[in-house]
Amino acid sequence: MSAASARRRYALVQFLMWLPPGLMMAPMVLLMSARGLDLGEIGLVGAAYSVTIVVLELPTGGLADVVGRRTVLAVGTGFSAVGLVVMALADSVWLFFVASLFKGVARALSSGPAQAWYVDALHAAEGPDADLKPGLAVGSAASSTALLGGVLAGGLVPLVLPGDEVLRLSVPVWCGAVAAAAALVAVVVAMPEPRRSTSRGGPARSRAAARLGEILTDVPLTIRDGFHMAVRDRGLARLLLVSAAGGMMLAAIETLTPVRLAELTGRLESGSTVYAFVAAVGFAANAVGSSVAPLVARLLRTSTRAAVAAIAVAAASLGGLAASVALSGTAGIVAAGVAYFLVFAALSVEELVRGELIHLRVESARRATVMSVDSLQLQFGGLLITLGLGPLTTGLGIGGTWAAVAVLILVSSLLFVRLPARRVVPVPAPTRT
Incomplete structure (x- = not known):
C-alpha cells in the first residue's frame, strides 16, 4: 500500500467514525429531556459514558496491539451503531444509561487503533523516518469536518422536519446509527492488516482456544509494558x-x-x-x-x-x-x-x-x-x-x-x-x- 493510499483510507475512516458523535451532539440532551429525564438523570447518563471509557481505555488499547487495529476498530464501530439505535428508541433513564454504556465502549475501542494503523502503514511504505504530520493532519481535518457537518445537521434537522417533537429530535440519532454502520464497512474494507499466524496442528477449536489464551495473556502484558x-x-x-x-x-x-x-x-x-x-x-x-x-x-x-x-x-x-x-x-x-x-x-x-x-x-x-x-x-x-x-x-x-x-x-x-x-x-x- 502506498503512503497516499494509506492517507486516503485513514481520512475516510476518521470521517465516518466522527460523523455519528457530531450528528447526536446537538439534540442529545433535548431528546433525553423530551422523553422525561431530569437534569440529574441526564448527568447520570453522561457519567456512565465517562466512567466506561476510563475503565476500558487501557485494556482496549492493549487489545488493539495484540489482535490488530482493524478488528478492535470494527468492534468499536459496531458498538457505536447499536448504542445509537438504543438511544433513538430509549424512553426511560435506564435505556439511555445502556445506550451510554455502549457508546462508552465504542469510544474506548476506537480511541487509538485508526491512528496506530496509519502510522504503521506509513512506516511500512516509507520507512521509520517518514514524516507523520501531513497524514495526521489529513485525518484530523477529516474528523473535524465530520463533526462540523454532523453538529450542524443535528441542530437544524429537528427544526425543519414536521411531526412530533420527540421523533424530530431522534432523526439525527438514527442518521448517526447509519453512519456508524457505514464506518464499520469502511474499517473492514479499507484497513487491511497482515494475517496473524495461528498455532499449527490440532483441530480448529484447539487453535481458537490457544489463540484466546494468547490474547488473554498478551493484553495485560502489553498494557503493563505500555504504561511502564x-x-x-x-x-x-x-x-x-x-x-x-x-x-x-x-x-x-x-x-x-x-x-x-x-x-x-x-x-x-x-x-x-x-x-x-x-x-x-x-x-x-x-x-x-x-x-x-x-x-x-x-x-x-x-x-x-x-x-x-x-x-x-x-x-x-x-x-x-x-x-x-x-x-x-x-x-x-x-x-x-x-x-x-x-x-x-x-x-x-x-x-x-x-x-x-x-x-x-x-x-x-x-x-x-x-x-x-x-x-x-x-x-x-x-x-x-x-x-x-x-x-x-x-x-x-x-x-x-x-x-x-x-x-x-x-x-x-x-x-x-x-x-x-x-x-x-x-x-x-x-x-x-
Missing part, C-alpha cells in the same frame, strides 16, 4: 500529562458554553441551537488548525516550539472568552464564536505536533496502548474539572472559571521546555508461530 513505558520515559510522561490539562480545558468550555449561550438568548431551546453553530465554528477551527500545523512547525523550526506557541494562543483565547461574559446579546454570541475558533484552532495545532512527538517515542507493538493512555489522561482531566465546576462557578462565576483554566493551560506549556530527547525506531509487533 509512559512512566519510565520522562519526556513521554510530560507529553501525556499535557493531555490531562487539555481535558480540563475542553470540559470547562464544552460544559459551560451552552449555559452561557442560554443566558444570552434567554431560552434553553434557542441556546442549544446557537450552541450548535458555535460548536460548528470550533470544529471548522479544528480542521483549519490541523491543516496549518505542519506549516507552523516548519516556520517555528521545531514541533516543541509550535506546541508552546499553540498553547499560548489557546490560553489567551480562553481568557478572551472569559472576558466576553461582560457582553450581552449578539455581541456576546459573536465573541464566543470568535474565541471558540481561536481556541480550537490552536488546540488542534498542539495536538497534532504533540501526537508526532509521542509516536517518535513509541514502538509499533505498544503504539495503540500508549494512545489509549493519552486518551485516558484526557478523560481524567475532564472528569476532574467536571467534579470541580460546581464550586468553581459558585465562587468565581463562569468567566472566572474560564480564566482560571486559561492560567492552568498556559502553565502546562512548561512541560515542553527542555523536553528530553529520545527517538524509538518503530518495529513490527511480534507474531506467534
Whole structure:
C-alpha cells in the first residue's frame, strides 16, 4: 500500500467514525429531556459514558496491539451503531444509561487503533523516518469536518422536519446509527492488516482456544509494558500529562458554553441551537488548525516550539472568552464564536505536533496502548474539572472559571521546555508461530 493510499483510507475512516458523535451532539440532551429525564438523570447518563471509557481505555488499547487495529476498530464501530439505535428508541433513564454504556465502549475501542494503523502503514511504505504530520493532519481535518457537518445537521434537522417533537429530535440519532454502520464497512474494507499466524496442528477449536489464551495473556502484558513505558520515559510522561490539562480545558468550555449561550438568548431551546453553530465554528477551527500545523512547525523550526506557541494562543483565547461574559446579546454570541475558533484552532495545532512527538517515542507493538493512555489522561482531566465546576462557578462565576483554566493551560506549556530527547525506531509487533 502506498503512503497516499494509506492517507486516503485513514481520512475516510476518521470521517465516518466522527460523523455519528457530531450528528447526536446537538439534540442529545433535548431528546433525553423530551422523553422525561431530569437534569440529574441526564448527568447520570453522561457519567456512565465517562466512567466506561476510563475503565476500558487501557485494556482496549492493549487489545488493539495484540489482535490488530482493524478488528478492535470494527468492534468499536459496531458498538457505536447499536448504542445509537438504543438511544433513538430509549424512553426511560435506564435505556439511555445502556445506550451510554455502549457508546462508552465504542469510544474506548476506537480511541487509538485508526491512528496506530496509519502510522504503521506509513512506516511500512516509507520507512521509520517518514514524516507523520501531513497524514495526521489529513485525518484530523477529516474528523473535524465530520463533526462540523454532523453538529450542524443535528441542530437544524429537528427544526425543519414536521411531526412530533420527540421523533424530530431522534432523526439525527438514527442518521448517526447509519453512519456508524457505514464506518464499520469502511474499517473492514479499507484497513487491511497482515494475517496473524495461528498455532499449527490440532483441530480448529484447539487453535481458537490457544489463540484466546494468547490474547488473554498478551493484553495485560502489553498494557503493563505500555504504561511502564509512559512512566519510565520522562519526556513521554510530560507529553501525556499535557493531555490531562487539555481535558480540563475542553470540559470547562464544552460544559459551560451552552449555559452561557442560554443566558444570552434567554431560552434553553434557542441556546442549544446557537450552541450548535458555535460548536460548528470550533470544529471548522479544528480542521483549519490541523491543516496549518505542519506549516507552523516548519516556520517555528521545531514541533516543541509550535506546541508552546499553540498553547499560548489557546490560553489567551480562553481568557478572551472569559472576558466576553461582560457582553450581552449578539455581541456576546459573536465573541464566543470568535474565541471558540481561536481556541480550537490552536488546540488542534498542539495536538497534532504533540501526537508526532509521542509516536517518535513509541514502538509499533505498544503504539495503540500508549494512545489509549493519552486518551485516558484526557478523560481524567475532564472528569476532574467536571467534579470541580460546581464550586468553581459558585465562587468565581463562569468567566472566572474560564480564566482560571486559561492560567492552568498556559502553565502546562512548561512541560515542553527542555523536553528530553529520545527517538524509538518503530518495529513490527511480534507474531506467534
